[in-house]
Amino acid sequence: MSPPTLNPLVYITVFHVPLLAFIFLSLKPITSKSRACVLCIIIFIQALIPFLYHGRYESLMNFTIALLATLYTFKMIIWLKKNYQSSIDSKIKIPSFAASLFNWRPNAVKIPDESKYQKYIDSINVTDLNIEMINHTIKAITKFVILDLIAEYLRHNKPEFPERSYGLRVLDYLRTGHPFIEPYTFFYCIIFIILVIIAFSLGWNIDCIIFGIILKPLLSGNVNKNRKREESKPFKTNLKEWLILTIFYTKPLMDKPYFSTGPRDLWSNQWHQIYHQSFQELGYLPVQSYFKHNKPLGQLLGTFSVFLISGLFHEYIAIVAFDHFSLDYTAFFLFHGILLILWEAVEGKILGRGKDFKDSFEIKVFKMALFLPIAVFILPLFVEPYVKGLYIYSHLDIYTNLRKWIYKI
Secondary structure, eight states, rough: OOOOHHHHHHHHHHHHHHHHHHHHHHSSSSOHHHHHHHHHHHHHHHHHHHHTTTTOHHHHHHHHHHHHHHHHHHHHHHHHHHHHHHHOTOOOOOOHHHHTTTOOTTTOOSSSOOGHHHHHHHHHOOOHHHHHHHHHHHHHHHHHHHHHHHHHHHSSSOOOOSOOOOOHHOOOOOOOOOOOOHHHHHHHHHHHHHHHHHHHHHHHHHHHHHHHHHHHHTTTOOOOOOOOOOOOOOHHHHHHHHHHHHHEEEEEEEOOGGOOSSSSIIIISSSTTTTTTHHHHIIIIIHHHTTSSSSSHHHHHHHHHHHHHHHHHHHHHHHHHHHEEEEEEEHHHHHHHHHHHHHHHHHIIISSSOOOOOOHHHHHHHHHHHHHHHHHHHHHHHHHHHHHOOOOOOOTHHHHHHHHHHOOO
């Protein structure tokens, strides 16, 4: 029996009820099994609500809800994991869940000299902030226009996509020689992924503008230049420092994936890192620790588990957003997992290079020339399910948008 269809605003409110309940019950570390069980049930409900309502609303809204559901549930599970580790090792201090909720990219902050942390924080003034906000505003407007132009093109020039999965069509080609994709369809997939890159980049610029508006009144107060970095600070000070770190000392959400020199560089540096900690904590580290007696095997299976979880996570989004399930995403990410393992085996065993080896410019260009064609070749496996199910919204479609606005009134 399916749940009743709700007004979109009511649905969004209902969806956030488990999150609010979890925040309320996680202000302090877990001290009883009963509370741990209740929190586990809340996590399950948080992930279940979008699944029950899959296909009920517009694909873009369902897509956003699915992303939030996975972000929330991953964070909740990690917080429970940290509590379990704290029960074993009393030295591990557990903040409230709310305090860790917004720390999506812990490795993205790059202070030039960590020993002078406070100097870099206190050196930011209103003038610096104004310049930074102007830069982000110019970039946001430019990207917004480009994004809408691309979206308008994609909306009106969409090719016919075969029902059969891209991966299966490639296998059919190896057996029968029948073409697995039309040149224009392949071009369309590339344009779509450019749209995705710009959309993530635009979102980062908008976030920084919002954070700058919040930060501006906080910079007007007096600052003690000689104070040391402390663990316990007033909320206002913590908020101010977090905003400064985010705006001035954090890598952009989407870097330059089109300049990736290998699978690790793509997924660990160039592509967005929102889920990086989640995949590490819930996939790589548990599997690696299970195979302590065989470290190479643990690293291999840990890497494989990260890409498996990533694939299943995208399958969940596809079910919620498009009412679509095909294992395309799982195949795509497992392919990249296998490629990463083989790539580093060649670099490590044959060339004697570790993952932290610094390549020369010539070697980087060579690796890009070797890796990017492979990544582009497999790209339709990732893009096609999105293109088939996602309505591409464009602000330039004035007529349709006006009709929707009038209908809502």
